[in-house]
Amino acid sequence: MSSSVSPLAPKTVPDMPVIAGVRLATAEAGIRYKNRTDVLLAVMDKGTAVAGVFTRSKCPSAPVEWCRAKLRGGKARALVVNSGNANAFTGKTGRSSTALTAKIAAKAVGCSEGEIFLASTGVIGEPLDATKFDGVLGRLAETAEPGDYLAAAKAIMTTDTFPKVATATVKLGKAKVTINGMAKGAGMIAPDMATMLSFIFTDAPIAPAALQALLKSGVEDTFNAVTIDGDTSTSDTLLAFATGAAAEHGAPKISRASDPRLKAFVKAFNQVLANLSEQVARDGEGARKLVEITVEGAKTKASARKIAMSIANSPLVKTAIAGEDANWGRVVMAVGKAGEPADRDKLSISFNGIRVAKSGARDPSYDEAQVSEAMKAPEIAIKVSLGLGKGRDRVLTCDLTKEYVAINGDYRS
Template identity: 40%
Template structure:
């Protein structure tokens, strides 16, 4: 059950970006599992991908195609990751690109493939190939929510958000969808995400905006510490609307809206984490650098002892203290460390507060959402990371993943 997360309502269409979704029976018949995003000519596209050495075949091919041509279409399938499939996996992904290209009248290099699902299995090409012409027949600007459903795997809720930014010259619209519930850990993006805007943005500026927003969103979440082989986050500017670039006054507002949108998508993944019952914010300040603050936050976020205590609603703050103490921070002075759960102060100057009452902390940890505040007392930098608890259902879902 997702933590305070509902299915999105209407998502704003983006002029120049059209979606289609179909059921190709890759997973189980009865639900769409393929989606196609078609972009108007002249669109610019930026992307970031997994750093996992065993990058999936579609990731390898998408990187190659982005270096060769301007993308016109993105093809996504769920239910099969096409990862760990060797040369045949790449060949199958290329066939998919060629089928899309033939259907749309573009070059194969202008099609980017994406896959998500079970690793180590070949794509069911006999079902995928006939589905591609059906996809190409009916792309529509209002297809965002259907596409969000089609790319789901263990997700329980489709994830999507829209933003409108009022600038001096006019309005810019952004809409994005994402998928992910498990195998979530920062090392680029940690899932699949597709965002589009009707703005006209130079390629270099679009890439810079995406990378800045990724660091404050998808690279600031973790569910289980596992980075997928298939991670990708794509940002498309269709060019149907006003021009926005880093030299214009509206650039900061545009990037700010993009960062907020992507943070919403990232937090939706954590809220829908496999088996999650808690949405936890880890806020670290008083660090000497952002990297140091993130290192402390992620050490706590990846602690199975802390995460299981969170599931139980047990304010066993010693698990937080122990994780802070083993974080990769040189010469951490414990007398500068403070810890609080929401507004309940627990540790001050490295020691338990005399007025600490466990019942108050237990009430905080019984909430569906709470924040762990950690002060290091050694600088002015800070960072925020979002994570979930670790429940019985997380083990069950992953134990039964292929059954």
């Protein structure tokens, strides 16, 4: 949808290794876009464990409801993702559309419908014609190959300006296991489009309950700590698949998330989540600056999170950063409105390491020219010290530019 790649895009794209037990294929199903892929099929070997976390929206999309229900089985054989249509707010049509898609996919892959996972991103409120998958999924299942994760990440883009992939390789027991991930997401909802989607694949032999626990814990400081505009999609979906193929090379079978042998794996898993979620912030609609907000000295971590999110979602803070203005008055405002314990006269605030406010007033040593220069950087770190306790948290966001308003307001004209 967007013509130019975000200036915050990563400079290099990692080589994505193969994951044993996972085969991928993409196609042009013509759901909405022309001349680009818009459907992804990932086929997993028998015995693949699945875990998932979803939007907390009270009005979730039909595919989210489908996945939530099927997750109870803990097993996955295929993932079908389409872009161009979110199948959200489509009433009963939405439910029959997910059922039909799963039926077609199950036949193509040769498994039960309960082992099919679905995600859709695109227009809201438009019925998704699942008959378009007929034929397409059968062909994809036949041609799926162990590998092009970048092509897969491209097929699920909407207003994204670059495909988002990440990988890590780590020891589990004495065996090498691999974690591959992809994500899409530009606004929580982009122009008439919905969704943050992310999919993680690993060959580690991890049981569904353990994988679910890892995922739930891992998203807390990664995907859940990113905000573009505070607008939560109806379709946010993060699924993790563990094929277990590494067991053949001696990787131990893991049934509990607390298993001490998982230590290195958990670290690598969380790094993949952090990498992907940071890429989502880097591709925020209209973003020109990546903003990291750290709040320390709060009563608790949860309190620090609330204050950091209040700053990250403040349009006045975000527009100030777009204007390269170290406007700490607005940061104070956002701290104050968060409703969490804060003492104005203990507050200190810094931008990119330069302290501009301390003890509830302007820092006397504050050099305007120095700060103005620092604010020109593409990455801005705002640190707020509350001086009340040991609670600390960090969230990522981007600036609010005229391009955001143009992307989300101009497309009718």
